[in-house]
Amino acid sequence: MTDRTPTVQTIAPQPYTTVAETYDRLGELVTTGLGEKLHHDKADFLTGLWSDSAPPVESVLELACGTGLMLQELVERGHRVVGLDRSEAMLTQARSRLGPDVPLLCATLPDIPVDQHFDAVISPGASLNYLTETELAATFRSVAATLRPGGLFVFDVLSPAGMGGRGGGRVLAGDFDDMAFILAFANSPDGDSYEMTWTQFVRMESEAAAPYLKSVEHHQVYGVGPETIRASADACGLVEQGVYDNYVFRPSDDATLVQTWVFRLPGA
Amino acid sequence: MTDRTPTVQTIAPQPYTTVAETYDRLGELVTTGLGEKLHHDKADFLTGLWSDSAPPVESVLELACGTGLMLQELVERGHRVVGLDRSEAMLTQARSRLGPDVPLLCATLPDIPVDQHFDAVISPGASLNYLTETELAATFRSVAATLRPGGLFVFDVLSPAGMGGRGGGRVLAGDFDDMAFILAFANSPDGDSYEMTWTQFVRMESEAAAPYLKSVEHHQVYGVGPETIRASADACGLVEQGVYDNYVFRPSDDATLVQTWVFRLPGA
Numbered sequence: 001m002t003d004r005t006p007t008v009q010t011i012a013p014q015p016y017t018t019v020a021e022t023y024d025r026l027g028e029l030v031t032t033g034l035g036e037k038l039h040h041d042k043a044d045f046l047t048g049l050w051s052d053s054a055p056p057v058e059s060v061l062e063l064a065c066g067t068g069l070m071l072q073e074l075v076e077r078g079h080r081v082v083g084l085d086r087s088e089a090m091l092t093q094a095r096s097r098l099g100p101d102v103p104l105l106c107a108t109l110p111d112i113p114v115d116q117h118f119d120a121v122i123s124p125g126a127s128l129n130y131l132t133e134t135e136l137a138a139t140f141r142s143v144a145a146t147l148r149p150g151g152l153f154v155f156d157v158l159s160p161a162g163m164g165g166r167g168g169g170r171v172l173a174g175d176f177d178d179m180a181f182i183l184a185f186a187n188s189p190d191g192d193s194y195e196m197t198w199t200q201f202v203r204m205e206s207e208a209a210a211p212y213l214k215s216v217e218h219h220q221v222y223g224v225g226p227e228t229i230r231a232s233a234d235a236c237g238l239v240e241q242g243v244y245d246n247y248v249f250r251p252s253d254d255a256t257l258v259q260t261w262v263f264r265l266p267g268a
Numbered sequence: 269m270t271d272r273t274p275t276v277q278t279i280a281p282q283p284y285t286t287v288a289e290t291y292d293r294l295g296e297l298v299t300t301g302l303g304e305k306l307h308h309d310k311a312d313f314l315t316g317l318w319s320d321s322a323p324p325v326e327s328v329l330e331l332a333c334g335t336g337l338m339l340q341e342l343v344e345r346g347h348r349v350v351g352l353d354r355s356e357a358m359l360t361q362a363r364s365r366l367g368p369d370v371p372l373l374c375a376t377l378p379d380i381p382v383d384q385h386f387d388a389v390i391s392p393g394a395s396l397n398y399l400t401e402t403e404l405a406a407t408f409r410s411v412a413a414t415l416r417p418g419g420l421f422v423f424d425v426l427s428p429a430g431m432g433g434r435g436g437g438r439v440l441a442g443d444f445d446d447m448a449f450i451l452a453f454a455n456s457p458d459g460d461s462y463e464m465t466w467t468q469f470v471r472m473e474s475e476a477a478a479p480y481l482k483s484v485e486h487h488q489v490y491g492v493g494p495e496t497i498r499a500s501a502d503a504c505g506l507v508e509q510g511v512y513d514n515y516v517f518r519p520s521d522d523a524t525l526v527q528t529w530v531f532r533l534p535g536a
Contacts, residue, residue, distance in 0.1 A: 173441035173450040175467045175484070182441040182448060199443045201469050201480060211479035212469055216443070 015130075016066075018215035019200055020089035022179050024067050030183060033172045035162065035257040037247045042124045043073035045247040049262065050120060050152060057119040061146060063109060063139075063155075064127030068094030071102060084112060110138035117148040123155035124247075126258065129221045136224065137232040144236040149267025153238060154260065156247070157224040162257040163187070163194060178203040180212075192223035229261060238263040283398075284334070286483035287468055288357035290447050291335050298451065301440045303430065303525040305515045310392045311341035313515040317530065318388060318420060325387040329414060331377060331407075331423075332395030336362030339370060352380065378406035385416040391423035392515075394430075394526065397489045401496055408500040417535025421506060422528065424515070425492045430525040431455070431462060446471040448480075460491035497529060506531040 016023070031038055037045075050057040058080055065071055065083030067090055074081050075098065083098075085091050086108040094104055107113050109131060121143045128136060143153050172183040182199040196219040201212040226243070233240060241262040243252040252259045284291070299306055305313075318325040326348055333339050333351030335358055342349050343366065351366075353359050354376040362372055375381050377399060389411045396404060411421050440451040450467040464487040469480040494511070501508060509530040511520040520527045 171439060171441045173439045173452070175450055175452070175465070180450060180467060180469070180482075182443055182450060184441070184443070197443070199448060201448070201482065203482075204479060211472060212482055214448075214469065214471075214480055 014087060015217055015219055016087040017089045018217055019181075019198060020067065020087060020093050022176075022181070022200065022202060023090070023093065024069065025176055025179070026174055026181055027069070029174050030172055035246070036126065036156075037258070039069045039073050039124075042247050043070065043077060045244075045249075045260065046074075046120075046122065046124075046154060047077055048249070049154065053119070053150075053152070055119070055150070055268070057152065059116070059118045059120075061112075061114065061118040061121045063112070063121065063123040063143075064125055064130075065094060065104070066090045066125060068097045068102075068104075070122070070124055072097055075102065082114065082118070084114075110135055110142045112139075112142040112146050114146060118146055118151060119148060120152045120154065121146055122153075124260075126156055126158050126221075128155055129158050129224055130219070131224075132222060133228055136228060137235060140232040140238060141236045144238055144265055147265040149265060151265050151268075152241070153263040153265070156258050156260045157229070158221070159252070159256045159259045160192075160223060160225075161255060163192065163221075163223050177208075178206075194221050195219065196221060233263050237266065239266055282355060283485055283487055284355040285357045286485055287449075287466060288335065288355060288361050290444075290449070290468065290470060291358070291361065292337065293444055293447070294442055294449055295337070297442050298440055303514070304394065305526070307337045307341050307392075310515050311338065311345060313512075313517075313528065314342075314388075314390065314392075314422060315345055316517070317422065321387070321418075321420070323387070323418070323536065325420065327384070327386045327388070329380075329382065329386040329389045331380070331389065331391040331411075332393055332398075333362060333372070334358045334393060336365045336370070336372075338390070338392055340365055343370065350382065350386070352382075378403055378410045380407075380410040380414050382414060386414055386419060387416060388420045388422065389414055390421075392528075394424055394426050394489075396423055397426050397492055398487070399492070400490060404492060404496060405500040405503060408506060409504045412504040412506055412533055415533040417533060419533050419536075420509075421531040421533070424526050424528045425497070426489070427520070427524045427527045428459070428491060428493075429523060431459060431489075431491050445476075446474075462489050463487065464489060494527075501531050505534065507534055 060074055060079045061082045062071055063084050065085050071081045071083050082103045083094055084105045084107055088106050091104050091106055170185045174181055179202045184197045185194050187194045198217040200215045203212050204210050241264050244260040245252045245256045246258040247260050328342055328347045329350045330339055331352050333353050339349045339351050350371045351362055352373045352375055356374050359372050359374055438453045442449055447470045452465045453462050455462045466485040468483050471480050472478050509532050512528040513520045513524045514526040515528050
């Protein structure tokens with residue numbers, strides 16, 4: 001966060017509140033601009049990953065489900081899904097995408113307030129990069145308590161290379177006529193975290209000459225190193241199955257922008 | 269220009285009309301982002317170039333002077349200057365920078381409506397890249413008619429490397445709180461021209477929560493090859509003195525982003 005005087009309009013009370021409505025429109029531009037995979041490709045990886053699972057993966061909980069793009073992919077592939085997100089604004093978008101039948105929970109990690117067990121828990125949007133080390137460890141504990149024996153935990157994080165690729169004053173921007181956005185990335189001096197400043201202009205009325213409302217969100221994103229992840233997993237009994245290169249079935253290496261991690265709860 | 273329906277607010281009647289007031293604020297960010305030199309460095313090159321000129325270079329006409337940043341540098345170095353620009357909005361900014369004593373002319377190249385001769389004519393802002401081949405040749409004729417015998421014509425153009433460097437969906441953007449801009453560059457398929465789309469949001473009132481007005485300008489920028497430049501010079505008797513690498517006294521080469529050309533009118 002900056003030390004500028006906050007105002008109602010320009011500083012959102014919670015991340016994603018001001019950008020939820022327009023989020024999906026800039027999704028592809030931003031996702032590919034950051035070197036991430038699109039939801040369809042991620043879902044293909046997931047179904048490939050658990051295709052030989054026994055018992056099969058039927059129920060899936062998504063952490064930080066956002067507007068529900070991945071949940072929709074999984075519903076279309078026949079899964080029973082539950083979504084969790086800390087942003088009510090994003091869940092409103094997810095609800096209108098998914099209809100009334102998909103359970104959606106508003107909760108902030110590490111809190112996972114569910115009373116069932118899942119075949120898989122996923123978080124495929126670099127969302128764990130928003131967590132501090134302590135929050136990450138607590139989230140792993142919550143996940144372990146939420147999986148059925150033998151269940152899978154699959155998530156991605158920005159790798160050190162991915163973090164660095166966002167630095168150096170890098171900017172993504174786009175103009176969609178009735179809305180425009182600027183994403184500016186500023187790395188910390190040690191390169192292990194960055195602040196993303198998300199500036200958005202949304203037209204107030206339908207006619208082309210109407211003025212625009214501006215919003216600004218500041219997102220602090222942390223580096224999540226392999227040691228931190230493995231320590232969190234060890235502490236709650238999750239067993240590492242692999243670290244893949246951005247939703248492709250090859251091992252992660254130094255050039256990997258996004259690491260796809262797979263853990264399994266013993267048993268079954 | 270695009271074929272979208274123009275509206276009063278979003279399509280400017282003439283390039284630089286909507287961006288004139290805020291132009292200098294984004295100057296440094298954009299100039300260095302595009303690999304161009306700042307005005308102070310350009311002025312140092314010019315005064316170095318003509319330091320051994322006899323008779324000395326005293327009077328200077330700048331073509332496409334914009335908001336007058338270079339004119340101010342030259343005034344501070346003791347030159348008598350005249351500025352020409354096609355944009356009244358930009359000249360309004362130049363007038364408030366330079367005060368009432370510097371002659372400023374509103375005219376569109378190749379028209380140079382002056383009744384005096386100059387020791388030097390300059391155009392140091394890649395402005396000739398806005399001209400078609402025919403307009404460029406006519407501008408050279410106007411310049412030759414405006415120089416005193418022995419006078420110098422110094423200008424820069426984006427090189428092929430400089431043109432390519434703007435392509436591939438490249439974007440520059442910045443948020444200055446009460447205004448924000450997005451510059452998006454789209455190359456032509458042959459890489460020899462590009463369209464720059466200049467989107468700007470300016471806050472309508474001083475308070476932070478006030479809405480913003482949006483403007484969009486589309487600038488068509490052409491490649492200007494060495495053959496075209498040399499043919500234009502030959503046709504009006506201007507003699508090439510050198511092609512330098514972006515305001516440094518070394519020859520231009522294939523990696524040069526901005527070529528600084530120097531011509532001389534024979535005589536004196």
